[in-house]
Amino acid sequence: MITTGTTGNCEWPDGEGRTATGAWVADNLAEGEHVTGAARLRGGWTSEMRRLAVTGPAGERTLVLRSFVKPFFVRHAPGLLTREADVLRLLAPTDVPAASFVAVDATAEHCAHPSLLMSLLPGEVRVDDDEDAGRRARLLADQLLRIHRVPVTGATRPRAYQAWTSAARVTPPSGTLRPGLWRRAVDVIRQAPPVHRGCFLHRDLHPGNVLFTGTGDDLRISGVVDWVETSWGPADLDVAHCSSALALLYGAPAGMRFADLYATAGGTLADDPSAHLYWRLLDALAFTPDAEKVAGPWRELGRTDLTPDLLTDRLEDYVQALFDRYA
Template sequence: MRESADEESTSWSATRAWAEKELAPGERVQHVTRLRGGWSAQMRRLDVSGPDGARALVLRSFVKPFYVRYAPGLLNREADVLRLLAEGTGVPAADLVAVDAAAEHCDHPSLLMTLLPGRVRVDDAGTERRLTLLARQLTAIHAVRVTDATRPRAYQAWTAPDRVRVPAGTGRARLWRRAVDVIRREPPAYEPCFLHRDFHPGNVLFTGDGEDLRVGGVVDWVETSWGPADLDVAHCSTALALLHGVPTGMAFAEEYTRAGGKSADDADHLYWRLLDALAYAPDAEKLAVPWRELGRTDLTPEVLTARLEDYVGHLLDRFG
């Protein structure tokens, strides 16, 4: 097995041996490439050859202590979701090959799956077309039917009023206090549906260009939940506002509705939008790191802080 020159030195010999044992008879891993653009896990592409030809797989391994601690829940959840989505849902997700969520055989908790076509696109060019495709894809995800046995866990909020970190040095302290006050209430009633829960441009692969642009796959199903559609819309909207600017983030909910999705009334919708946006205060660095790896070096902490504050202000003006 050959590894690319930029492969990190983190030990994974046991993981490699486990992955090879999970291949079909006669298959061998010929080359390994580290994939960029992730935050929570190390991702590797495994190029495999065998009697029936060549194929490519993706190996997800949790190495950060926080994610290792929660890996059994996260990776087993993703494995269950991939099995569900393979049952004719029409959602372009990877096929599960194997999972070792507790690292019983691997150096780190790992999941092995098929490689989906396409690549992450975070450049500003072509944003309008991608926005439409993202909205259509999210409505399809929300339409996935589940049974009592396959229903994912209830959603978890990623912030709370007392946990919000207001950006330092801002001259708009009143705006931030007003935003925090919006989520200082019981969650609104909602009609639950199947949520990706981390749906944003970094987790969607695109193929083609121009009119031939298509969604090739949706990845990262470790946070899949059961909850309000507005929360998924909110999460993607926040990411779009930070990545491409506030107007794009504000436009996504309208695209989602145009694609057939349903939204709560303004007051409840604002709650979900701010519950998500405030989780990224003060500077959305968690999102920015993988985006910079993909070439968006313009997304400095200063730029993201300004965009987040602007976005919160626009939400309050539009829905408050």
């Protein structure tokens, strides 16, 4: 998950602006351009994000440098960053508001860390529990549908989706008062995946990966970020992931409403309630046993109310609501 928003001016990490990474960035700028400043972007936990101010003969522009520094993501960077670079190129001619690709060094051949250079999108991440939360959810549903309709060819079709949990890997929250609920949920995802029609998936769309501008009637989505997990699979899976995030951020009812918002926007989900339940639980159970592990970036953005106990309660309430509606 990557979110954005500045924390103020800062220097490049480990002197990178003067060494390998800085030299690589400079090599990928237009003639006469140079970096005049770098600022950390807050909220991401898979990678370090920096906003780079660039000046040159044509004027000023702003780029974003994404660098994988954690060992796990460094190991997987060749696949993740190469995929994101390919997706940004694919989305360039579409109406999906994604960053423009500039350069990628997925194996850290030239940089201190595996890195991707791209344009800066306008707007900011908004996860506040305010009067615009409902409007943002409707815009998310409409945006997700447009992502699902991105045309691909045999050459540009992304990899098949990967499940982020399995029946063998699920651990219920410690101290749960509803162990039977978790056993029942695990039994659902123990089954074979339902037959489904595939489409282009963002695979990690949620409020932390979407930028907004304006308020009220002028509220708009200005950017969608973090395309490293882009996949091919059922629309239900993308809807499920955004639903889980909304349930954690705002409560189970918000998570339950999102599928209806997607359908109202014109999206098509599984006709069989049991199939829909499978995809929703497959995503929700990936947040166990520690739902609060995703809350760090949200807290950086002001949601200090998201305590571990609150998130665990919301996740359990959401899982129960899924059974109440779809079982």
